[in-house]
Amino acid sequence: MLFLLIAGKKALLDGGIxxxxxxxxxxxxxxxxxxxxxxxxxIFSDAIEALQISYKKMNPFCVPFSVTNMGSAILSIDLGWMGPNDSISTACATGNFCIVNAANHIIKGD
Known part of the structure; x- marks a missing residue:
């Protein structure tokens, strides 16, 4: 998650934002x-190790922080952005799907 937060902010700066x-x-x-x-x-790996000791040792955030959309959620919260927030996972085509999805949001005025 930290990687997406840093990479997202660097991408904004690279784009002149x-x-x-x-x-x-x-x-x-x-x-x-x-x-x-x-x-x-x-986080997920740490939770599995903790679970082997006791379920009480598990981080309650292990599932929310393991899903792919949490990175974009954390970045949008950090930036205060309230528009569309999506995370796409389509293997090799993911980058293309993101570009098309972003273009569609712009076309629709989202």
Whole structure:
């Protein structure tokens, strides 16, 4: 999850979206489309190890942080963006699906 947060912020800077630009954006119309094959595997792995000791040792966030959409959710929460928030996982075609989905959101005015 931390990787997506850092990568997302770096992508914004690479695209010229600085803090000055962010201040002028309508955050209800800004969204995140991310792609990933798997979610936070470290948290999931730690939970499995803890489960072998006792179910009481398991992190209650292991399932929410293991799903692929949590990265985009954390990034949109951090940025304060309230527009579309999707996570697409379609193997090799994921990048293309994200581009098409983003274009469709723009066309529809989401």
């Amino acid at each position: 600085t803090d000055d630009v962010m201040g002028g954006l309508d955050k209800t119309r800004c969204g995140i489309l991310s792609d990933s094959a798997m979610g936070g595997m470290k």
